[in-house]
Amino acid sequence: MNKDIMICGVGGQGTVLASKVLAAAAMKCGETVHSAETIGMAQRGGSVISHVRIGEAYAPLIPFGSADMILAFEPAEAVRNLIYLKKDGIVIVNSVPTKPTTETLQDTGYDGTQMIEYLQKKCRCLVIDAEEMCRPFGSSRYFNIIILGVAAATNTLGIEKDVLLEEIKRRVPEKYVDINVEAFLAGYRKGSEL
Amino acid sequence: MREYVMGNGAIALGALAAGVNLVSGYPGTPSSEIIETIAKYPHEGVHLEWSVNEKAAMEVASSAAYSGARTLVTMKQVGLNVASDPLMSLAYVGVKGGMVIVSADDPGPISSQTEQDTRRFADFCRIPVFDPASPEEAYEMIQDAFTYSEKYKTPVLFRPTTRVCHAYASIEIPEQMQAKQFDGFVKDSKKWVIFPRLSFANHAMIEKRNVGIGEDFSTYRYNTQEGDLTAAKAVVASGVSYAYAKEYQKKNPSLRLIRIGTTYPFPESFMLQALEGVDEVLCLEELSPYIEEQILKLAGKHHLAVKVSGKLDETVAASGENSANSVEAVICRFLGINQEAEGMDLSDQPALPVRPPVLCAGCPHRASFYAVKQAMKGQKSYFCGDIGCYTLGNAMPLDMVDTCLCMGAGITMAQGFHWVDPDAACFAFVGDSTFFASGMTGIVNAVYNEANMILCVLDNSTTAMTGHQPHPGTGRNMMGNIVEKVDIRKVLEGIGVKKIVTVDPLDLKASIQAVQDCAAADGVKAIIFKSPCVAITKPTKKLRVNANCINCKKCIREIGCPALIAVNGQTTIDENLCTGCGLCSQICPVDAIGGEDYE
Numbered sequence: 001m002n003k004d005i006m007i008c009g010v011g012g013q014g015t016v017l018a019s020k021v022l023a024a025a026a027m028k029c030g031e032t033v034h035s036a037e038t039i040g041m042a043q044r045g046g047s048v049i050s051h052v053r054i055g056e057a058y059a060p061l062i063p064f065g066s067a068d069m070i071l072a073f074e075p076a077e078a079v080r081n082l083i084y085l086k087k088d089g090i091v092i093v094n095s096v097p098t099k100p101t102t103e104t105l106q107d108t109g110y111d112g113t114q115m116i117e118y119l120q121k122k123c124r125c126l127v128i129d130a131e132e133m134c135r136p137f138g139s140s141r142y143f144n145i146i147i148l149g150v151a152a153a154t155n156t157l158g159i160e161k162d163v164l165l166e167e168i169k170r171r172v173p174e175k176y177v178d179i180n181v182e183a184f185l186a187g188y189r190k191g192s193e194l
Numbered sequence: 195m196r197e198y199v200m201g202n203g204a205i206a207l208g209a210l211a212a213g214v215n216l217v218s219g220y221p222g223t224p225s226s227e228i229i230e231t232i233a234k235y236p237h238e239g240v241h242l243e244w245s246v247n248e249k250a251a252m253e254v255a256s257s258a259a260y261s262g263a264r265t266l267v268t269m270k271q272v273g274l275n276v277a278s279d280p281l282m283s284l285a286y287v288g289v290k291g292g293m294v295i296v297s298a299d300d301p302g303p304i305s306s307q308t309e310q311d312t313r314r315f316a317d318f319c320r321i322p323v324f325d326p327a328s329p330e331e332a333y334e335m336i337q338d339a340f341t342y343s344e345k346y347k348t349p350v351l352f353r354p355t356t357r358v359c360h361a362y363a364s365i366e367i368p369e370q371m372q373a374k375q376f377d378g379f380v381k382d383s384k385k386w387v388i389f390p391r392l393s394f395a396n397h398a399m400i401e402k403r404n405v406g407i408g409e410d411f412s413t414y415r416y417n418t419q420e421g422d423l424t425a426a427k428a429v430v431a432s433g434v435s436y437a438y439a440k441e442y443q444k445k446n447p448s449l450r451l452i453r454i455g456t457t458y459p460f461p462e463s464f465m466l467q468a469l470e471g472v473d474e475v476l477c478l479e480e481l482s483p484y485i486e487e488q489i490l491k492l493a494g495k496h497h498l499a500v501k502v503s504g505k506l507d508e509t510v511a512a513s514g515e516n517s518a519n520s521v522e523a524v525i526c527r528f529l530g531i532n533q534e535a536e537g538m539d540l541s542d543q544p545a546l547p548v549r550p551p552v553l554c555a556g557c558p559h560r561a562s563f564y565a566v567k568q569a570m571k572g573q574k575s576y577f578c579g580d581i582g583c584y585t586l587g588n589a590m591p592l593d594m595v596d597t598c599l600c601m602g603a604g605i606t607m608a609q610g611f612h613w614v615d616p617d618a619a620c621f622a623f624v625g626d627s628t629f630f631a632s633g634m635t636g637i638v639n640a641v642y643n644e645a646n647m648i649l650c651v652l653d654n655s656t657t658a659m660t661g662h663q664p665h666p667g668t669g670r671n672m673m674g675n676i677v678e679k680v681d682i683r684k685v686l687e688g689i690g691v692k693k694i695v696t697v698d699p700l701d702l703k704a705s706i707q708a709v710q711d712c713a714a715a716d717g718v719k720a721i722i723f724k725s726p727c728v729a730i731t732k733p734t735k736k737l738r739v740n741a742n743c744i745n746c747k748k749c750i751r752e753i754g755c756p757a758l759i760a761v762n763g764q765t766t767i768d769e770n771l772c773t774g775c776g777l778c779s780q781i782c783p784v785d786a787i788g789g790e791d792y793e
Binding site: 010011012023024027032033034035036037039045046047056057058059060061063064065076079080082083084085086087099100101102103105108110114115118122123139140141 | 198223224305328357358360361362363364434437438440441444517518519522535536537538540542543544546547548549550551552554589590591750751754755756759770771
């Protein structure tokens with residue numbers, strides 16, 4: 001199996017845990033995996049990308065036009081990285097924008113809607129509202145687990161949902177296991193409806 | 195057993211597999227995780243340390259290597275500049291135990307001041323250099339590096355680049371990894387004490403030896419050729435550019451591909467043989483056209499009728515990093531092949547918000563910069579920045595970093611400003627880790643030469659930018675021991691700084707007062723802004739905007755904290771980001787920001 005999965009967002013949104021779970025789950029399925037994360041200064045509120053390459057790969061980063069799926073934690077970040085998507089690839093995107101501080105200082109009216117419209121015009125795109133999805137869990141930090149649930153429901157990953165669930169259970173602190181499992185399943189249900 | 199690790203982890207585990215005895219280094223992206231990985235794995239019998247800077251790390255490792263121990267020294271490429279003083283001499287003296295110096299290069303640059311090339315440094319020092327293309331290779335190659343180092347009794351350089359350091363892959367490591375047995379130091383002043391006579395003799399020996407190493411490298415396992423070996427056009431690649439060329443070779447398996455894993459001493463015999471029947475060669479490498487120049491030299495020496503292209507003839511970009519796409523594009527042009535379209539047409543893409551990195555919400559550095567800015571309003575001042583998170587104090591609306599050059603330079607540059615403009619207030623901002631790494635001598639310089647300056651130590655009790663490594667002021671070391679903290683205030687007192695104020699930057703009024711007092715005094719003054727990094731502490735308060743808010747947005751305009759946002763025009767606090775530092779509530783003119791303590 002050859003799959004390139006990209007996870008993108010803004011520093012601090014929890015993209016790294018999502019990519020670690022994906023990589024570990026793919027390895028559980030016997031696949032060779034390579035991945036790469038944004039590390040360093042860009043983590044301070046900048047754009048961050050994780051590349052997960054399943055199967056034979058040499059370049060550590062996904063080449064343009066070859067991602068099977070983009071999991072975007074922020075609408076503008078989805079558009080910024082759309083160049084990586086395959087022509088028949090799929091984007092799962094959070095519709096709630098994260099405004100950069102520069103934007104707050106000089107309001108240009110960025111609210112993400114233009115980005116979502118553009119994505120819908122260009123590719124197969126599942127839009128989820130992180131605020132709405134995270135509300136029952138009391139914190140936006142569960143979004144990384146929710147979006148994995150949505151991704152699992154699309155059948156594009158080639159990884160069974162139970163394998164992903166096992167990896168999530170293994171990686172979160174014990175007292176947060178139940179809530180993370182619920183978050184994943186909520187995402188999975190949402191993904192099945194879309 | 196199989197481990198899924200970052201390239202830096204692979205380097206660390208390779209060194210452990212090679213039986214390394216001592217590991218020293220100084221944090222710097224993209225190299226920091228090497229030492230952190232060693233700390234996480236069993237490493238009985240290995241001395242591990244974050245040294246105070248790269249020069250110290252190199253020197254600590256040198257004498258251990260003289261004693262026959264295997265040593266690993268880690269740093270980023272600009273760190274090698276700091277360590278170059280011992281390294282240049284060490285290259286003449288040589289070692290007994292294998293000594294591998296990892297200097298991680300950063301094409302782009304992504305998190306560095308320079309795009310310097312460690313392969314050139316190897317040539318400059320006349321010592322071998324290894325250039326891995328992937329984490330898997332890095333694991334194997336670093337073990338080879340120890341072997342070659344011992345075989346030729348010379349320190350060797352190992353230079354991964356960011357994409358290798360930060361890429362993850364699976365590697366197979368032994369269940370048990372044992373530190374090597376070694377004999378210990380044998381005194382011999384003719385060997386270990388550098389004198390002009392020794393340097394003269396060893397220089398001649400080294401030049402001769404390096405010809406031999408070049409021959410040895412000609413059969414080295416990571417100097418390879420593949421594809422159609424009868425093609426008239428060949429591509430030569432090194433480092434991660436080789437991985438990009440391999441990615442392209444998946445589409446075009448006949449591509450004649452030569453790869454160089456050891457750029458110095460250049461494996462001439464191998465390259466001569468690999469170039470047989472080649473009319474045109476394309477060099478793919480990052481940073482400097484090193485291999486390209488070597489091939490041109492070889493072509494001149496052996497009258498080869500080969501056209502060489504790369505950076506020198508502008509076929510490949512002179513600066514920045516390569517990518518799978520840029521490499522594919524260059525190879526396709528070189529071969530005269532039409533390149534398949536990559537990705538969809540995005541020419542109609544809407545304008546994207548820019549996202550420059552900023553100081554975190556609640557970062558105490560923001561408060562320190564703001565206090566200085568307020569205190570010095572309307573007075574001529576210079577603000578010399580330094581290397582660390584606080585370089586981000588340059589961003590709007592703070593705009594408080596006028597210069598940034600290299601580790602510790604802010605302190606000495608503030609003095610230069612004073613001498614050319616004695617009426618101005620000259621500030622230097624330095625973090626606690628940078629203070630220990632290379633700040634102290636600059637303060638001695640200021641005291642001795644009677645400069646007027648205000649030192650602002652932004653003490654957040656960690657090395658934040660590179661991932662929160664301990665340093666001499668934190669009271670912890672990499673052997674897992676609790677140690678005596680080196681007290682910055684006492685250091686300053688010892689140096690002879692007469693006026694030293696310690697203040698909590700989150701107390702705005704007290705901070706402004708401290709800055710004004712220091713600016714009014716003569717000589718060298720110091721303010722220690724002490725407040726821990728928000729990434730290693732729990733939030734203290736939950737702040738909210740209350741009904742008093744007149745929506746003047748002063749808080750947003752003045753400090754630019756990412757937690758202060760406007761939702762439908764109303765100033766609001768993002769609770770997920772706010773740490774409760776309270777700086778905004780001290781700025782608010784109508785007392786509209788308050789909060790409650792966490793239990």
